[in-house]
Amino acid sequence: LSGLRTKVLGQKIHVYGEVESTQTIAHALVASGAPEGTLVLAEAQTAGRGRMGRAWHSPAGKGIWMSLVLTPRIPVFFMPQLTLLSAVALCRSIQKVCQVDIGIKWPNDLLIKGKKVSGILLESSGEDERLKYVIAGIGISVNLKTEDYPEELRNIATSLAIESGADIPRESLVQAFLLEFEELYALYLEKGFAPIRLLWEALSVTLKRPIRTHTPSGVVEGIADSLDDSGALTVITQAGEKIKIYSGDIELK
Ligand code: BTN
Numbered sequence: 001l002s003g004l005r006t007k008v009l010g011q012k013i014h015v016y017g018e019v020e021s022t023q024t025i026a027h028a029l030v031a032s033g034a035p036e037g038t039l040v041l042a043e044a045q046t047a048g049r050g051r052m053g054r055a056w057h058s059p060a061g062k063g064i065w066m067s068l069v070l071t072p073r074i075p076v077f078f079m080p081q082l083t084l085l086s087a088v089a090l091c092r093s094i095q096k097v098c099q100v101d102i103g104i105k106w107p108n109d110l111l112i113k114g115k116k117v118s119g120i121l122l123e124s125s126g127e128d129e130r131l132k133y134v135i136a137g138i139g140i141s142v143n144l145k146t147e148d149y150p151e152e153l154r155n156i157a158t159s160l161a162i163e164s165g166a167d168i169p170r171e172s173l174v175q176a177f178l179l180e181f182e183e184l185y186a187l188y189l190e191k192g193f194a195p196i197r198l199l200w201e202a203l204s205v206t207l208k209r210p211i212r213t214h215t216p217s218g219v220v221e222g223i224a225d226s227l228d229d230s231g232a233l234t235v236i237t238q239a240g241e242k243i244k245i246y247s248g249d250i251e252l253k
Helices: 022-031 076-097 162-163 172-189 196-204
Strands: 014-019 039-045 063-070 102-107 110-113 115-129 130-141 210-217 218-227 233-235 242-245
Touching: 014 022, 014 172, 022 039, 022 063, 022 115, 063 172, 076 102, 076 110, 076 115, 076 130, 076 162, 076 172, 076 196, 102 196, 172 196, 196 218, 218 242
Parallel strands: 014 039
Antiparallel strands: 039 063, 063 130, 102 110, 110 115, 115 130, 210 218, 218 233, 233 242
């Protein structure tokens, strides 16, 4: 990446052809001493992982499939904040590189016209209630065409090329993302979650909309109202009750 302007993130990059999952490789690199900022990129993944045990469609040469090593010495329960920060960084970098109307669905899916274009999976390892390291796994469907998607994904997934009408140079997007992430990460470590929360809220396509979600205590339906300090989503039900959603997925209605 010749135009990379970051100080730490992406200073060491491992590029692969086909791998099972860049996440698995990043975990192994950390185990052998890889420092913060190490980036793993692959052309294709045969077993790309999504959130909640789902698979991630990662065909060769068409997307950005990458994993970034982070070592923030923050409490484990701050992980959701890092999840939201990742979504803000990704959303802002995509806005800088291509002309699309993109927004964030809680917690960290990026949508264009209601279809998913990018997903983020954070996997962590902790010790004594502090994070030892986090692997931020990012999948961006960059230059996939409709025929690159299996039938069952065509109504729910899209790509930057489909939506903007032009192929996007993947290197520019990786560089823009790393720079954006580095700036927001520094802001977060210095000032905490408050400024990130404001940025997230401004990019959200979730807030003030009717949503449905499954929680351990049943289905919750209501209006997504706001984010709290921990990154949880506050939903106001029809009965006026305020319920906090800490993890999982929501459905926009
Ligand atoms: C989701 O929306 O469910 C998260 C998808 C995350 C996919 C990326 S692609 C690079 C990295 N390696 C993986 O196996 N998964 C993440």
